[in-house]
Amino acid sequence: MSRILDRVNDPRDLKALSPKELRKLAAEIREVIVETVARNGGHLAPNLGVVELTLALHYVFDSPKDRLVWDVGHQCYTHKLITGRKERFHTLRQYGGIAGFPKRAESPHDIVETGHSSTSISYGLGLAVGLRLLQKEGRTIAIIGDGSMTAGLAFEGLNNAGHLREDLIVILNDNEMSISPNVGALSSFLSRRMTGRLARRLKKDIEHLAERLPRGEQLLQLLRKSEGLLKSALTPGMLFEALGFEYIGPVDGHNLEGLIKLFQNLREIRGPLLVHVLTKKGKGYPPAEADPETFHGIGPFDPTSGRPLKEEGPPSYTAVFSRTMLRLAEIEPRLVAITAAMPTGTGLKAFGERFPERFFDVGICEQHAVTFAAGLALEGLIPVCAIYSTFLQRAFDQLIHDVALPNLHVIFALDRGGIVGEDGPTHQGQFDLTYLRLIPNFTVMAPADENELQHMLYTALELPGPVALRYPRGSGVGIPLEVEFRKIPYGKAEVLREGRDLALLAIGNMVHPALAAAEILEKEGLSVTVVNARFVKPLDAELICDLASQTGRVLTVEENTLLGGFGSAVAECLADHRVSARLKRLGLPDRFIEHGAPVLLREKYGLVPASIAEAARSLLS
Numbered sequence: 001m002s003r004i005l006d007r008v009n010d011p012r013d014l015k016a017l018s019p020k021e022l023r024k025l026a027a028e029i030r031e032v033i034v035e036t037v038a039r040n041g042g043h044l045a046p047n048l049g050v051v052e053l054t055l056a057l058h059y060v061f062d063s064p065k066d067r068l069v070w071d072v073g074h075q076c077y078t079h080k081l082i083t084g085r086k087e088r089f090h091t092l093r094q095y096g097g098i099a100g101f102p103k104r105a106e107s108p109h110d111i112v113e114t115g116h117s118s119t120s121i122s123y124g125l126g127l128a129v130g131l132r133l134l135q136k137e138g139r140t141i142a143i144i145g146d147g148s149m150t151a152g153l154a155f156e157g158l159n160n161a162g163h164l165r166e167d168l169i170v171i172l173n174d175n176e177m178s179i180s181p182n183v184g185a186l187s188s189f190l191s192r193r194m195t196g197r198l199a200r201r202l203k204k205d206i207e208h209l210a211e212r213l214p215r216g217e218q219l220l221q222l223l224r225k226s227e228g229l230l231k232s233a234l235t236p237g238m239l240f241e242a243l244g245f246e247y248i249g250p251v252d253g254h255n256l257e258g259l260i261k262l263f264q265n266l267r268e269i270r271g272p273l274l275v276h277v278l279t280k281k282g283k284g285y286p287p288a289e290a291d292p293e294t295f296h297g298i299g300p301f302d303p304t305s306g307r308p309l310k311e312e313g314p315p316s317y318t319a320v321f322s323r324t325m326l327r328l329a330e331i332e333p334r335l336v337a338i339t340a341a342m343p344t345g346t347g348l349k350a351f352g353e354r355f356p357e358r359f360f361d362v363g364i365c366e367q368h369a370v371t372f373a374a375g376l377a378l379e380g381l382i383p384v385c386a387i388y389s390t391f392l393q394r395a396f397d398q399l400i401h402d403v404a405l406p407n408l409h410v411i412f413a414l415d416r417g418g419i420v421g422e423d424g425p426t427h428q429g430q431f432d433l434t435y436l437r438l439i440p441n442f443t444v445m446a447p448a449d450e451n452e453l454q455h456m457l458y459t460a461l462e463l464p465g466p467v468a469l470r471y472p473r474g475s476g477v478g479i480p481l482e483v484e485f486r487k488i489p490y491g492k493a494e495v496l497r498e499g500r501d502l503a504l505l506a507i508g509n510m511v512h513p514a515l516a517a518a519e520i521l522e523k524e525g526l527s528v529t530v531v532n533a534r535f536v537k538p539l540d541a542e543l544i545c546d547l548a549s550q551t552g553r554v555l556t557v558e559e560n561t562l563l564g565g566f567g568s569a570v571a572e573c574l575a576d577h578r579v580s581a582r583l584k585r586l587g588l589p590d591r592f593i594e595h596g597a598p599v600l601l602r603e604k605y606g607l608v609p610a611s612i613a614e615a616a617r618s619l620l621s
């Protein structure tokens with residue numbers, strides 16, 4: 001039987017479909033999404049939750065003339081399927097295939113590249129003003145989740161849009177979930193249950209007050225009459241209306257015909273509008289509905305059972321970080337932990353369960369997380385801020401101004417440093433060594449393996465000022481974890497193997513590939529010194545200069561942009577100490593790294609033993 005999806009090559013094709021056909025299309029789309037994500041991995045639950053919402057938006061609005069801006073963009077699969085990409089959808093997130101996030105190069109329907117949250121309202125407002133000033137036709141619609149709405153940036157956008165009174169429609173996709181259950185006062189405010197309770201409590205308080213006032217009976221009667229008004233004033237609308245938005249909702253985000261009618265009506269309304277849509281994360285696929293956190297972003301799984309196809313292997317760096325935090329918390333009562341809405345991804349969930357008083361999920365608020373940590377440090381606590389490398393970019397000024405300038409002892413655990421893979425350019429942790437290295441007072445470390453990670457975290461507890469340690473996504477190297485914690489000597493690199501011909505200086509997860517490269521070269525009669533640099537800042541200048549003088553040839557390797565990273569630090573060190581040596585730097589080029597399996601990307605960018613050996617040969621020739 002032919003699918004309705006086969007007849008949809010462009011959003012305009014939706015208009016020819018009956019309500020029944022649209023509902024069937026939604027079911028077909030869910031099937032394709034489940035099947036594809038089960039094979040390739042991806043963001044399943046967020047996408048299953050917005051199938052009807054996406055169809056209704058594309059049915060009513062005229063994309064790309066009307067600008068649909070998806071916040072984060074992790075929920076854009078239905079959008080991709082109906083905007084001419086269904087034939088290539090099976091390549092989702094694979095190297096050379098369709099990206100998991102909106103991508104301008106893929107389609108004119110993808111208005112911006114996204115991956116980081118909470119940008120849609122600001123982007124949308126800019127687009128709306130641009131359309132008006134340049135007298136172009138079109139409406140702007142920003143679709144933002146309740147989790148993403150917790151960020152300051154979203155409120156900066158709302159505040160400005162309410163002031164400008166611009167034609168901007170904000171769709172708040174409220175599923176009461178971030179990746180984990182959504183947190184914070186805003187989340188409670190949005191929640192319908194709280195609204196009812198709050199309304200009842202407020203009514204009781206006012207009645208109590210009225211009883212004690214002169215002419216209180218009259219006031220009470222008035223109050224009883226205006227009960228409906230009071231209730232509506234206490235819906236989430238109150239907040240958005242105060243910010244200058246017309247509030248509509250909450251409405252059922254899975255009632256396709258209802259959504260279509262609503263959007264048709266409000267298409268004609270001008271000014272800033274906020275439509276509060278209630279959806280269910282994982283809708284239509286029972287395992288994802290039951291456990292939306294696991295199915296938020298997932299690797300390949302068995303679609304029948306919903307069970308992940310787990311690969312056996314060493315524990316991940318995240319798991320080792322998680323375990324070490326639990327152990328350190330037992331010996332250091334001042335240790336506290338902060339996550340910006342990523343308790344599971346960063347491995348801090350276990351810490352939160354074991355030490356709820358010492359754990360803080362601040363929402364998708366990296367900037368706040370960093371300054372909040374600074375406040376904790378000012379009072380003498382030792383905060384560990386665990387934030388993915390890519391998301392810490394958000395808090396660059398907070399790192400400099402709020403933490404480093406007052407030289408506060410905050411520890412930054414940067415997970416997902418280097419290549420992350422299938423999430424692509426928005427998520428690669430390719431800049432951290434560079435953006436941290438340039439900040440005064442910072443110590444910047446990267447462990448060679450999971451065992452060194454635990455020792456570095458232990459060491460970080462006693463180092464002065466801000467300390468960052470960055471480690472990669474995925475499995476460790478398989479090095480057994482020593483039971484006793486050990487201090488890493490401050491600013492000291494470690495010589496792992498000695499040789500005459502060349503000094504191979506590696507940082508972080510490039511240390512083991514460097515050792516493997518040295519093995520290859522040894523078989524060819526070339527003798528290489530391999531150094532685990534451990535510190536990007538302070539650099540072990542003495543050792544580096546000695547080795548450069550002895551061998552005359554230095555090869556650096558890092559999984560970071562070559563601009564201003566570890567290799568640059570070595571080049572500066574040699575220049576500053578007037579040591580002349582032939583220097584070659586391996587690392588990521590000055591471009592955004594595309595999506596694809598990490599093993600393919602490392603191969604492509606020359607960060608595997610064979611390429612490191614090849615670079616060493618060319619330096620020696």
Ligand SMILES: Cc1ncc(C[n+]2csc(CCOP(=O)(O)OP(=O)(O)O)c2C)c(N)n1
Pocket residue numbers: 046049072074075115116117144145146147148149173175177178179281296340341342364366391394
């Ligand atoms: C700046 C930033 N921090 C963290 C993340 C990781 N992240 C991606 S989606 C997400 C949850 C988003 O929740 P919500 O907006 O409600 O969307 P839902 O998945 O519930 O549809 C988080 C924390 C991110 N993408 N960007």
Ligand SMILES: CC(=O)[C@@H](O)[C@H](O)COP(=O)(O)O
Pocket residue numbers: 043072074115179296297345416420423473
């Ligand atoms: C959309 C988003 O930003 C997150 O869901 C991210 O994809 C998680 O990445 P990990 O799978 O590496 O935790």
Ligand SMILES: [Mg+2]
Pocket residue numbers: 145146147148173174175176177178
């Ligand atoms: Mg949500």
